Amino acid sequence: MKAFTSHTGTAIPLRRSNVDTDQIIPAQYLKRVTRSGFEDGLFNAWRQDPEFVLNQPQYKGATILVAGPDFGTGSSREHAVWALQNYGFEVVLSHRFGDIFRNNSLKAGLLTVILPQEVIEDVWSRIEADSALAVTVDLEAREILFADKKVTFELDDYTRWRLMEGLDDIGLTLRNVESIARYEEKRPSYKVKTLPVRS
Amino acid sequence: MGKTLAEKIWNDHVVHSAAGEPDLLYIDLHLIHEVTSPQAFDGLRLSGRTVRRPDLTLATEDHNTPTIDIDKPIADPISKLQVDTLRKNAAEFGIRLHSLGDIEQGIVHVVGPQLGITQPGMTIVCGDSHTSTHGAFGALAFGIGTSEVEHVLATQTLPQAKPKMMAVNVEGTLRKGVTSKDIILALIAKIGTGGGQGYVIEYRGSAMRALSMEARMTICNMSIEAGARAGLIAPDQTTFDYIKGRSHAPEGEEWNRAVEYWKSLYSDSDATFDVQVDLDANSLSPFVTWGTNPGQGAPLDSIIPAPSDFAEEGARNAAERALEYMGLQAHTPLKSVKIDTVFLGSCTNGRIEDLRAAAEVIKGRKVASGVRMLVVPGSARVRQQAQAEGLNKVFLDAGAEWREAGCSMCLGMNPDQLKPGERSASTSNRNFEGRQGKGGRTHLVSPLVAAATAVRGTLSSPDDLEG
Numbered sequence: 075m076k077a078f079t080s081h082t083g084t085a086i087p088l089r090r091s092n093v094d095t096d097q098i099i100p101a102q103y104l105k106r107v108t109r110s111g112f113e114d115g116l117f118n119a120w121r122q123d124p125e126f127v128l129n130q131p132q133y134k135g136a137t138i139l140v141a142g143p144d145f146g147t148g149s150s151r152e153h154a155v156w157a158l159q160n161y162g163f164e165v166v167l168s169h170r171f172g173d174i175f176r177n178n179s180l181k182a183g184l185l186t187v188i189l190p191q192e193v194i195e196d197v198w199s200r201i202e203a204d205s206a207l208a209v210t211v212d213l214e215a216r217e218i219l220f221a222d223k224k225v226t227f228e229l230d231d232y233t234r235w236r237l238m239e240g241l242d243d244i245g246l247t248l249r250n251v252e253s254i255a256r257y258e259e260k261r262p263s264y265k266v267k268t269l270p271v272r273s
Numbered sequence: 274m275g276k277t278l279a280e281k282i283w284n285d286h287v288v289h290s291a292a293g294e295p296d297l298l299y300i301d302l303h304l305i306h307e308v309t310s311p312q313a314f315d316g317l318r319l320s321g322r323t324v325r326r327p328d329l330t331l332a333t334e335d336h337n338t339p340t341i342d343i344d345k346p347i348a349d350p351i352s353k354l355q356v357d358t359l360r361k362n363a364a365e366f367g368i369r370l371h372s373l374g375d376i377e378q379g380i381v382h383v384v385g386p387q388l389g390i391t392q393p394g395m396t397i398v399c400g401d402s403h404t405s406t407h408g409a410f411g412a413l414a415f416g417i418g419t420s421e422v423e424h425v426l427a428t429q430t431l432p433q434a435k436p437k438m439m440a441v442n443v444e445g446t447l448r449k450g451v452t453s454k455d456i457i458l459a460l461i462a463k464i465g466t467g468g469g470q471g472y473v474i475e476y477r478g479s480a481m482r483a484l485s486m487e488a489r490m491t492i493c494n495m496s497i498e499a500g501a502r503a504g505l506i507a508p509d510q511t512t513f514d515y516i517k518g519r520s521h522a523p524e525g526e527e528w529n530r531a532v533e534y535w536k537s538l539y540s541d542s543d544a545t546f547d548v549q550v551d552l553d554a555n556s557l558s559p560f561v562t563w564g565t566n567p568g569q570g571a572p573l574d575s576i577i578p579a580p581s582d583f584a585e586e587g588a589r590n591a592a593e594r595a596l597e598y599m600g601l602q603a604h605t606p607l608k609s610v611k612i613d614t615v616f617l618g619s620c621t622n623g624r625i626e627d628l629r630a631a632a633e634v635i636k637g638r639k640v641a642s643g644v645r646m647l648v649v650p651g652s653a654r655v656r657q658q659a660q661a662e663g664l665n666k667v668f669l670d671a672g673a674e675w676r677e678a679g680c681s682m683c684l685g686m687n688p689d690q691l692k693p694g695e696r697s698a699s700t701s702n703r704n705f706e707g708r709q710g711k712g713g714r715t716h717l718v719s720p721l722v723a724a725a726t727a728v729r730g731t732l733s734s735p736d737d738l739e740g
Contacts, residue, residue: 090594091587092466092566096705101684105337105351107311107358119707143587144467147500147566148703149684150402151309152418170467173502174402178418230434232294243420244322247428250289250297254325254430257288257299264523264531265301266390268369269328272520 075183077240081164082210083137085220086127087198093141094148095175099157112157132205140197141168146175146186155182165211167218169194180233181243185211187218187227196223213238275541277438278507279473282413282538286396288430295432301395303425304381305332305368307359308686309400313423314362324366325429331390332363332370335380336686340649340676343373352687366426379652379678382406382620386490387654389519393508393535398425403620403702405496408505409489410512411538413473415503436502439472440546443480445554450735452630453488454622454700454719456480457495458560460552462570469501472547475540476506480554486515487626494621495702498567507539559734561607562704562717564595569704571607573722573734579603598706599714600694607732610716614697615646615673615727616709617720619683622700623651627720628659632667634724634735639672641730646673647689649681673727685710698726 103115120126127133139158145168146154155178158166166184169191179186200221201207210219213234218225236243247254276284289297303326310332317323324330337352347353356373363370371377377384382403385391393411398404402416417431425431443456461468474496481489489506496504513532516522523531540546562570563577569592571578580593580603596603601610617623617631628650640646648668650656656678659665665675682689683701685708691697693712700723704715716732725733 091591094566094703094705096684096703096708100707100711101336101686102711104308104686105349105355107315107355109312109315119711144470144500147466148402148497148705150400150404150416150418152312152400152420155418170470173470173500174416174418174497178420181418181420230293242320243432244320244424244427247297247424247430247432250430251428253289253297254299254428258429261299262530262534264527264534266392266395266521266523267328268302268331268390268521271369 075240075242078183078185078213078237080210080212080214081137082208083164084133084135084206085138085140085197085201085209086133086136087201088127088139088141089198091142092144092147095146095151095154095172096148098146098154099151104151104153109156110160112153113160116157116161137162137164138209138211139163139166140194140201141166143169143191145171147172150174152178152182155179155184159184167194167197180237183237183240185213185237187211189218189225189227193225274545275543277540277544277546278411278475278505278538279413279438279503282394282396283435285394295434297430298396298433300398300425300429300431301329302385302390302397303330304385304397304399304404305330305422306335306381306401307355308336309419310362310422311355311358312419313426314366316423317426322427324368324426327367329429330368331385332359332368333378333381333384334359334373336680336684338373338679339687340679340681340689343677376653376657379654380620380623380680382494383623383651383655386410387519387652389516389522392516392531393512394538398431402497403494405502405504406490406494406620408493408496408503409486411505411508411535413503413505416497436473437471437547439469439474439501440549441474441476441552442549443476443478443552443554445480446483447480447554447557450721451557451559452719452721453484453491455557455560456552456554457492458562458567458570458717459557460550461495461499461567462560463552464499464550466498466566466568467500469496469499472501474499474501474504476504481506482509485626486511487624490624491621495567498702508535559719559722561722561732563599563601563607564592565598565704565706566591567702567704567717569595570717573607573732576604576606577601608737610732611696611730612644612698612726612732613695614691615644615723616649616682616697616699616701617647617723618649618651618681619701620651621702622720623649623655625655625658627700628655628664631720631724632664634721634738635671635728636667638728638738640727644727644730646727647676647682648673649676650678653678682709684708698723698732
C-alpha cells in the first residue's frame, strides 16, 4: 500500500445522499479477477447522463470526491474502492460512510474523511463557484485546508499511523503469529471444522 | 457489569489486545464465493503466503452461476473465468468447494446453516455484506472486503475496532400474513439506512423468540440494510433443535459440551446497550418499499409518500429522486402499482419455509398474464427438498419458472435481470437503482406478498385474493 501523508488536488461535488456501492460500481463490473480496470464501471449508470458531475469538463482531473451523507452503503464489494482509485480519486469526504466501505477504503489506501455536513456544504458551494480551488487533505495534521479555511477531522491514531507508513495489515498481524497459535491450542474440540467433509 | 451477547462472543475470540490498537479477533469460519476472492488469492501468491486454516474455510459458487442449463458450460465467458478461478484457487490451497451441480451448492449464507456449519458463539466472516444472516444462530457474523478476505486466509484473524451495541426489542405477536421480512423492513424504515451504522444489533423480545430459525435468518440478513455490519439473536432451544443432526453438528459428548457453552450466550440482565429501539409486533402489517433504498418503505395498504412529507432536506431530495427513478406518483395507493416480474429467492428469502409459504398462497391459482415469476431456491438442497414436497409442481402449474439455485436476480450478475423500466416485486434485500438490471425498478416484499402479487399483477397481500 502506498503511504499517505498529505494530498492536494481539485475536488468534485457529488450532491447525492445514500450512494450505495451498487451505484459506485454495478454488479456487472465485478467479474474481473484483477484489482485494476474498474474505472470504466465507476458510477456507470449515472455517467450515461451528460449532465452528471463526472462528465462536466471543469472537474476533469479532480482527485477528491466530496459526497453526500451515507456514501458507500450496501454491498461489501471492495471493487467500489478500487473503482474510485482506478479513476484517480485519492480522498473521499462525506458526513457518513457505510461501515464496510469505510473499512475497505482504509485497508486499500483510499482516505475517507468524515466531516460535519455544514463543512461538506461549504466545500460544495466553493468548488461549484471555482472548480480549480485547491483542497489539501493533511493526514499528519488531520486537517482539511481549502480557500482560507482549516477544518480538523478525526481518525484514530492506529489507522493514521498505518496509512502514513503504508503498512501491510497482514504483515502487522503476523507479528502476533505466536498468539494466534496459542489461541488455536485452546480452542474447544467441539468447534466446527469444514474438513473432512461429513455427510 | 454484565455483558451483551456480542461482547461475550467478542471476548472469547480476542487473540491479541493492546491499548490504541484494534483487537485481533480469531475467525471460526471463513466463507468464500467467486466474486470477492480472486484478488485475495492473488495477493497470497504474490507474497508467498498460504491459507492458514483450510479446515475452517468453505467455498461455494453462487453470485455468477446460471439458474438454467447448469449442466452446460457457463455461457458468459467473464463469469466463467471468475468461477474457473475459484475452482483453481480452491484446488491449489486445499479449500472445500461446492461447485455448480453439486448437491451442497447454493448461496453461501444458505449453505452454511443447512450443513450445520453455522453454530452459536462463532465468529463468521465472508466477502459479502449479507454474512450477518448467520447471526440468527447467536454468532458474530459480518461482511468483509477483499483485503480482509486475504487477511483471514493468511492469518485466520482480523483486526477489528469494537462496535457499539444496539438492542432492537420486538414484543408482541405477529398477525397472520405478517412475516419476519415485514419486521425488518419496518425497522429499517424506522431507523433509516444509516441508523445501525457502527453498531451490532441484537434482536430481542417475545416476537423474536417465537420465530423459526429461517425467519430469524431473514431478519439478521438485512441488518446491513440498516447500516449495521452484524445482527444477532441469542440462541435458544429453537436454535439447538435446528442444528442437531445436521452433517457438521457436534455429536455425542461434544454435543453436550457445545450446548452447555451455547446456553451461556445471552445478554446479561445488567448489560448495557448504547441505544435501544422498540418495535411493536402486534401493530405490524405487510410492508413494501417504494423507493431506491431499503429505508424507503411503507405498509402495503398505505399510499406512496410525497417528497414534501419529509421534514429533512436530504430525505426530501432522496424521495424526489427515488420517485422519479421508480416512475411512481406520490400519494397513489401502493396496491395500485403494477408489476412485471416477481422474484422469489435470495439469501434473504430463498429457504424452504419461504418457498412453502409462497406455494401455499399460489396453489391452485395462476400467475397474472403479462407477469413473469421466477422461483430460485437458495441452494440445491432447498430445491431438492421443495421437489420432494411437490412445491415445484405448484409453481409450475401456476405458470412460474422453476430454476436452479443461486443468487440470481437479487443482483443480476448472471443472465437473470430486469430490463430497463421493468418493475419487480422481489423477496431479496436491496432496491437500489439498477440492482436487478440497468433501469430496473425493485419493490422489496415478503414471500407471501410476492406470491399474492404474482397472482394479481399489482402489489398485493394474500388477503386481497378471492376465496
